Structures are given as structure tokens and as C-alpha cells.
Amino acid sequence: MIWEIDDGEKQIEGLDATGHPDPGYAASLGLLPAPFGRRTMATLAELLVLALFALPAMLVATPALAEILSGAGDAGAMLADGALVWPIVTLAVGNVLATVFIVVQLVLLGRKGVTAGKAVFGLRTVNVRTLERPGFWRGAVVRYLVLSLSFLLPLLGPLLVVALSPFFDSERRGRSWLDQAGATWMVDVRRGLNPYDVKRMRIARKSVRITEHASGPALPSLATPVERDAPAQYTPSGRLSGGVIGAHRRMSPPQPGAPGAPVAPSAPTATPVAPAAATPFAPAVAPTGMVDAVPPPLVAGQLLDSFAPSPAAPTPPSAAGSDEPAPSPAAAAPAASAAGGVPAVRAVLRLDDGSRVEVRGATLLGRAPAPVAGEGAMQLVAVADDTRSVSKTHLAILPSRRGVLVVDRGSTNGSAVVRDGSDLTLTPGDPVPVQAGDVVRFGDRTLTIERA
Incomplete structure (x- = not known):
């Protein structure tokens, strides 16, 4: 420790060498x-x-x-x-x-x-x-x-x-x-x-x-690069998804097995469930003429089970010497998919930047999509948006027996389905059926529904 002793003499600033005021x-x-x-x-x-x-x-x-x-x-x-x-x-x-x-x-x-x-x-x-x-x-x-x-x-x-x-x-x-x-x-x-x-x-x-020092080198920017595939200059450490500044994510798909690669949904395990009482509901009729059988409101923990395809009945093996023809490979593909193989492509999402996403199961879109507790494994699609008009978890694309459904996940800027020049604003939490050719607008981004 260094002790300083005040000698009582006050240093006067602004005096020249002779002691006169400058x-x-x-x-x-x-x-x-x-x-x-x-x-x-x-x-x-x-x-x-x-x-x-x-x-x-x-x-x-x-x-x-x-x-x-x-x-x-x-x-x-x-x-x-x-x-x-x-x-x-x-x-x-x-x-x-x-x-x-x-x-x-x-x-x-x-x-x-x-x-x-x-x-x-x-x-x-x-x-x-x-x-x-x-x-x-x-x-x-x-x-x-x-x-x-x-x-x-x-x-x-x-x-x-x-x-x-x-x-x-x-x-x-x-x-x-x-x-x-x-x-x-x-x-x-x-x-x-x-x-x-x-x-x-x-x-x-x-x-x-105080003498001003020369300006040092420019520090790396904390902003997310504008170009989607641009290398990240700076990635904050120890930040969660709730942080103000998010780490830059490349839009190119990661290699299988690499950190951050999407995990394929596992085959559902057959669990005996007591039959629930049937809930009556009426078909949803949209102003644009979109009519489909809409299931009851979504419940956390039942999102995947509500829209999973019903398992097909197993085909008994044909007896030796039988005259029944063997099933064709095309007819056997859906059965293999339902039996626990790779899920079939139900629809294709073509984003406005030209990228394409295959919908094989429940899919979430947003800047940093994440399922809520109890929803299980889902396909996550990160959408780049410099204007931050897209919420972190903005949309859910859910397979149904007659196609796919679109659900707004309580986004800030809302979502809408455009068909034949008419807009249908989505109510958060309510699924709306879409068909090939429909355009879904979410924030400032859009996607088009295409057939598988």
C-alpha cells in the first residue's frame, strides 16, 4: 500500500513558467x-x-x-x-x-x-x-x-x-x-x-x-450479418435465446451428426391409451372458401399425436403357392412409413428466398423456433429476418389426413393465408387448412405451399 501525504500546497492550473496566469x-x-x-x-x-x-x-x-x-x-x-x-x-x-x-x-x-x-x-x-x-x-x-x-x-x-x-x-x-x-x-x-x-x-x-489518445482499431460488430451465409464476426458467449443479441446462424443445412443438426422424430411408441370421449366440432369454413375438417383446439403435449397418421393394418404374409399377387413397392411405401420408417413428405414449403423445406411432420418456423414443454421432437426451421418482423416461434405447419394445417403461434406481427387474392388472417392457436398454391405471410416473409 502506498500512502500519500498532503503537503497542503494546492496545484494551480493555468500558470506559465514564471507563475503568471496564462x-x-x-x-x-x-x-x-x-x-x-x-x-x-x-x-x-x-x-x-x-x-x-x-x-x-x-x-x-x-x-x-x-x-x-x-x-x-x-x-x-x-x-x-x-x-x-x-x-x-x-x-x-x-x-x-x-x-x-x-x-x-x-x-x-x-x-x-x-x-x-x-x-x-x-x-x-x-x-x-x-x-x-x-x-x-x-x-x-x-x-x-x-x-x-x-x-x-x-x-x-x-x-x-x-x-x-x-x-x-x-x-x-x-x-x-x-x-x-x-x-x-x-x-x-x-x-x-x-x-x-x-x-x-x-x-x-x-x-x-487530459490528452486525447488516437482512436484504436474498430471493434467487431455485434450485429447479425445481413447476408445469410456470411461468416459471423463475433458470437456472444453465454447468451440464451432470451438475450437481446443472438448468435449468427448459417442458413446452410448442417451435416448429419454435427452439433445443431435437426433430430429426426423418433417412431411413436405404442402406448395403450383409454379411448377419450369424442368431441363434436363443425367444419371450419374460411371466407376464401377453404373448407376442411379442423380438429379440436391444440393441447400442449398432444400436438404430434393429434396429427400423426393412423397406423396401417399389417399385411399378412401370403401363403406359399397362393395366387395373390405381391404388393407393389409403391403400395408398400406408405405402409413402411406408417410402420416406423422415414416419414413421408406431406408438403413442400418454398420460402421467398428460394429455399425449400420438406414437411415430414410437425414443423416450427421462426427466427429461433423452439417447442414448448411437452410437444416432443419437431422439425425446426430457422428463418433469417433482419427486420425482426418474424417472431422466434412464429408458425407451426402440422400434417393432417387431408393435407397440412397452418397455426399461428401467438406471433407479434401476425400471419395470414393468401388465396386467389384474398387474405385470411390467422387467429393465434387456431389451425387453418391450406392447399397447394396458397401463400402464407408471416411478418415480412412469405412461403408458398407446394405439393409433395
Whole structure:
């Protein structure tokens, strides 16, 4: 562990090699010198307030003072008669108000760098070296004493000290003789940075102090490549399907046995099931004229069993010497399929990108299709969609005895069947029969039903 001892010396930024304030550093922070016109107007506004405090005393005390000076009245007699009461009261009140105003001005100037005139005209005073508050004694009291001494030369003294002296500044920062005596600098906070805004001032100092490094090499993009077969530049690790960013998947079919290859559905195991009560249902008649016998609503865990082809009765072997002809290979193929061989192709899905998918069993389509718990093995078809209009599990294509059925799996953007120019919007969870030539629209993608 390294211990650092604070020696109490504060490092002042913005000083040159000789210890003098650098005007370029203040300019790089965004500090701008106060303009001449507003400096003068701020001083005149404060003098006007002092004149207003002294006006009542001048109006009341001036006639009494003139009478005493001219010898027309006796001061003692006037005091005994009470003629000098109001002149004395107005003088006292005026002096008290002026004193309070001056003290408040000095405190605000030393601690906040602002006075009444500076607040009105958007000016602030800072210490010229530290660019912080000027301090009470030198930054406020010394300035006030110099300004008071300038009135010994009526009119010309204040004009020279306040208005004309900024033009003689060798650094061209607009510092008057008052600023040079108090080691202060008056800045414009309307157009430039406010030095008393601690947060912005800290950011400005850091931006000047810290050197910007050259930009490094571009990092790999996290976006999924636009081209379907483009190599993935970056694949996030440890991400699930619910993550915001998904790993890029190539559209080319994987080799059998490779990781990620679809698993062929296993042959159904004959399990004795008690016969269920028949559920009556009416044929679904679509507005486009699509009529088919639609089975009852789907139940999780029965998706495959509901639409699996009924097993064919086994053919007894022909006796030796029988005249019955042997079944043809074409007639024996469906029986072999039903007996547990490779499922027959029930339909072909031609996607809008030209790819073709053979429907041999229950098939799910989407950006990242996945069956719900209890549905068993299903054929999964990942559809690339850069616009993300296709849901993760968007459609289900289910074989039936008279063809195939299409079911919307509660997608976000919905699905529809297009036949002869008419659209039939799919209700989520309700199977709809389709036939060869029908177009199924899901999100921004489409597919066409073709015969096997």
C-alpha cells in the first residue's frame, strides 16, 4: 500500500513558467472577458442605488445646511426648535442604508464574485490566478478602497479608473485598475462559461488537462450479418435465446451428426391409451372458401399425436403357392412409413428466398423456433429476418389426413393465408387448412405451399 501525504500546497492550473496566469488557458476553458459596455453599466447601476439612498437626505438636509452656512439661521436655535430633527434622521437613515448595501456588495463579491450590477448584466469576478472566488479582503475590500479614492477627483477619477483603464491592459483581457489592484478578472457568463458552475468548470479543466489518445482499431460488430451465409464476426458467449443479441446462424443445412443438426422424430411408441370421449366440432369454413375438417383446439403435449397418421393394418404374409399377387413397392411405401420408417413428405414449403423445406411432420418456423414443454421432437426451421418482423416461434405447419394445417403461434406481427387474392388472417392457436398454391405471410416473409 502506498500512502500519500498532503503537503497542503494546492496545484494551480493555468500558470506559465514564471507563475503568471496564462490567458490562453482561460480562453481554452471557455472564459470570455467582460465587454466594456456592460462593465460600465454595472458600475453605474450600483452608483445609482447609492444615490437613491442618499436622495432623501439631500432633499431634506440641503435647505437647512444652506440656511446655517449663509448665517440666516442659528444652528442652536434651530436644534432647540426641532427644525433639524428631520434633516438629521434622513441623513442617518441614508448612511445606514448605504453602509448595509456596501457591506452586502463586498461579501457577495468576495464569496460569489457577483454584485447587484454584475448580476443584472451577466458578469462575474474571479481571482485571476486560480479562476475561483476572488476573496473578501483583496478581491473586494481593496477594490472598494481604490474605487472610493477615485472620487477624490470628481467625475474624471471614476471615469479613468472604471471606464478607461481596461483599454490600457497589456494582456488585452479587459482588466481595469480595480482588477489589477484586487488581482481579479471580470468575465462574461452570458456568452462564455460560468466559472462558478462547479460541474461544468471541472469538466472543462479535465478536457484541457487530459490528452486525447488516437482512436484504436474498430471493434467487431455485434450485429447479425445481413447476408445469410456470411461468416459471423463475433458470437456472444453465454447468451440464451432470451438475450437481446443472438448468435449468427448459417442458413446452410448442417451435416448429419454435427452439433445443431435437426433430430429426426423418433417412431411413436405404442402406448395403450383409454379411448377419450369424442368431441363434436363443425367444419371450419374460411371466407376464401377453404373448407376442411379442423380438429379440436391444440393441447400442449398432444400436438404430434393429434396429427400423426393412423397406423396401417399389417399385411399378412401370403401363403406359399397362393395366387395373390405381391404388393407393389409403391403400395408398400406408405405402409413402411406408417410402420416406423422415414416419414413421408406431406408438403413442400418454398420460402421467398428460394429455399425449400420438406414437411415430414410437425414443423416450427421462426427466427429461433423452439417447442414448448411437452410437444416432443419437431422439425425446426430457422428463418433469417433482419427486420425482426418474424417472431422466434412464429408458425407451426402440422400434417393432417387431408393435407397440412397452418397455426399461428401467438406471433407479434401476425400471419395470414393468401388465396386467389384474398387474405385470411390467422387467429393465434387456431389451425387453418391450406392447399397447394396458397401463400402464407408471416411478418415480412412469405412461403408458398407446394405439393409433395
